[in-house]
Amino acid sequence: MNHIAFDSHGVLTEPATFTIERLLPGPVDLVWAALTESNLRKHWLAAGEMVLERGAPFEFVWRNDELSEPPGKRPEGFEEEYRLHSRITEIAAPHRLSITWDDTGDVTFEIEPRGRRVLLRVTHQGLADRDTLLAIAAGWHMHLDILVTRAKGLEPEPFWAGWLRLREDYDRRFAK
Structure with a gap:
């Protein structure tokens, strides 16, 4: 697979598969924690406790209005909170985590050391229609931008305006 330029847009790596990468400060264990620990993940993606075992169910709880100050104006059709039921399908700590994504496919997170930094690759498969693809692509991009911005000790842009x-x-x- 061709690598994506860091801090850029993600790409379609297959017709229904979106892949995006970010380079983050290390070490690998810190990025793994930001991905798997609810108290850290809620600041860039969604809350939700995980039991780090294959087959373990969990729930993501999004409160995108809380990811930036100000959050920006929430688009029509979005609620203050969104919940997604998921399950861990593969785990190889601290380098790989795959999960189900409700009815919009599966997501794999890959973490690779790159010197003093860490590459985080997110691959979302099974995006069956264009509206879902656009919402998911914008969502992953914005959430990862928040993760990078927070890792640098800065405040992110308003979530909804960015999305x-x-x-x-x-x-x-x-x-098309």
Whole structure:
């Protein structure tokens, strides 16, 4: 697979598969913790306790309004909180975690050391329709931008404004 330029847009690596990468400060264990520990993950993605075992169910709880100050205006159709039931399908700590993503496919997180930094690759498979693809692509991009920004000790841009901008960007990039 070709590597994506860091801090850039993700790409379609297959017709229904979106892949995006970010380079983060290390070590690997710190990035693994940010991915698997609810108290850290809630600051960039979603809360939800995980039992780190294959087959273990868990729930992600999104409160995107809490990811930035100000959050920006929430688009129509989005609630203050969103819950997603998931299950761990593969785990090889601290380098790989695969999970189910409700009815929109499966997600794999891969963590690779790169010197003093760490590459985080997110691959979301099974994106069956265009609206889902655009929402998921913008979501992963914005959430990972927040993770990178927070890792640098900075405050992220307003979540919803960034998500709307990125959804439009991906709409152009993935034009039919």
